[in-house]
Amino acid sequence: MGARLDDLARSFARHLRAEGRAERTVVLYGMSVRMFSQWLEAQGRPPVVDELTRAAIREWLAGLADTREPGTVRTRYRGMFRFCGWCVDEGELAENPMRTLKQPEASLKPVPVLRDEELTALLRNCASRSFADRRDEAMIRLLLDCGVRVSELCGLRVTDVDLDGGSAIVRGKGAKVRAVYFGARTTRAVDRYLRARATHRWAHLDALFLTQRGALTPDGARDRIGARGRAAGIEALHPHRFRHTFAHDFLAAGGQERDLKRLAGWTSDVMLERYGASAADARAKAAAQRLKRGDRV
Numbered sequence: 001m002g003a004r005l006d007d008l009a010r011s012f013a014r015h016l017r018a019e020g021r022a023e024r025t026v027v028l029y030g031m032s033v034r035m036f037s038q039w040l041e042a043q044g045r046p047p048v049v050d051e052l053t054r055a056a057i058r059e060w061l062a063g064l065a066d067t068r069e070p071g072t073v074r075t076r077y078r079g080m081f082r083f084c085g086w087c088v089d090e091g092e093l094a095e096n097p098m099r100t101l102k103q104p105e106a107s108l109k110p111v112p113v114l115r116d117e118e119l120t121a122l123l124r125n126c127a128s129r130s131f132a133d134r135r136d137e138a139m140i141r142l143l144l145d146c147g148v149r150v151s152e153l154c155g156l157r158v159t160d161v162d163l164d165g166g167s168a169i170v171r172g173k174g175a176k177v178r179a180v181y182f183g184a185r186t187t188r189a190v191d192r193y194l195r196a197r198a199t200h201r202w203a204h205l206d207a208l209f210l211t212q213r214g215a216l217t218p219d220g221a222r223d224r225i226g227a228r229g230r231a232a233g234i235e236a237l238h239p240h241r242f243r244h245t246f247a248h249d250f251l252a253a254g255g256q257e258r259d260l261k262r263l264a265g266w267t268s269d270v271m272l273e274r275y276g277a278s279a280a281d282a283r284a285k286a287a288a289q290r291l292k293r294g295d296r297v
Contacts, residue, residue: 002049003092005040009033012086022173024151032079036060052084054097061101077103113245114234119144121232131196135209135216136224138186138193142168143225143239145182147246147264149173150218150239156208158194163187172265180263 009030016026037047039060045051057080064073080098087093114122126137142153152170160169167181182190197203200210207215216224221239229237243264250260260266 005033005037005047005049005052008049008087008092009037009083011090012083015086020175022151022175025173028075029079029082032076033083035064035076036080039063049087049092052087052093052097054101057084057098058101074103112241113248114144114241118232118234122228122234125228125231129196131200134189134193134196136228138189139209139221139224140228140242141186141189142182143242144246145186146170146180147243147250148180149243149265150221152265153239154207154209154216154218154221157206158197158208159206161190161194161208163191163194170265176265178262178265 012033013026013030016029017023036057040047040051040056045056061073061077064076068076077098081096081103084093084096084098088096122140123137126133126140139153142148142156143150146168148170149172152172155171156168162168166183166187167179169177170180171177197208197210201212202210202214205215209216209221211220225237225239229235247260247264250263251257
């Protein structure tokens with residue numbers, strides 16, 4: 001029957017970490033294997049390598065497509081494809097059962113962006129001089145101006161930020177390093193936060209953003225952004241929505257797609273198309289309204 005998939009998944013995770021893959025990638029790829037194993041068990045089949053067949057994986061993906069977003073199905077496909085390829089390299093499989101299995105197409109429906117009145121409400125909610133307000137305003141403005149991932153935000157060190165240059169160095173997926181840039185109001189917010197940070201009990205740590213327990217974690221940042229959103233009347237606000245807004249604003253203002261791809265740290269055009277869809281819709285709407293033939297006759 002071959003090795004159990006959960007045992008192989010642990011070895012696969014070690015392989016990905018040795019390759020320098022981001023921990024989020026390791027988790028997502030491992031989730032694909034775990035979900036497939038759970039599906040096998042629900043079918044009364046053993047979760048072993050012998051069950052890694054083209055027919056089984058196709059049936060599993062088809063079932064996911066009935067209940068999950070297309071982008072989620074695509075993520076599950078990628079994780080399982082990499083796992084099957086690794087199994088071939090390690091001699092656990094003779095060939096990749098997904099070699100001729102077509103990758104699901106992800107929907108390019110526009111992602112939600114933050115409106116100006118929502119951003120204003122968020123920032124007003126950080127108007128006091130408390131440490132938490134100074135920190136959260138700096139976080140919100142960096143997310144908005146730079147479009148960084150929450151893991152990149154929390155990975156920032158004090159020495160990564162150049163206030164005079166209006167820039168910061170972030171470490172993205174796969175340990176890739178890139179520069180991001182921010183405006184004068186974000187510079188002011190970060191400067192205010194750094195002055196408050198200087199007297200914090202954990203000020204000796206390298207991490208830029210601190211809590212009462214130490215360095216701010218991605219989960220902690222998600223909690224803070226969610227709380228700020230609720231206080232401002234924005235339900236289910238998460239850090240990634242700022243990334244959507246950043247991409248929308250950049251393209252809507254006439255920015256070049258290749259520049260956005262570099263600033264956002266994307267290696268795939270798929271993500272560029274997804275995040276740029278809302279800006280494309282906005283440009284199309286403006287053009288249609290401007291060019292209405294019926295209004296000229």
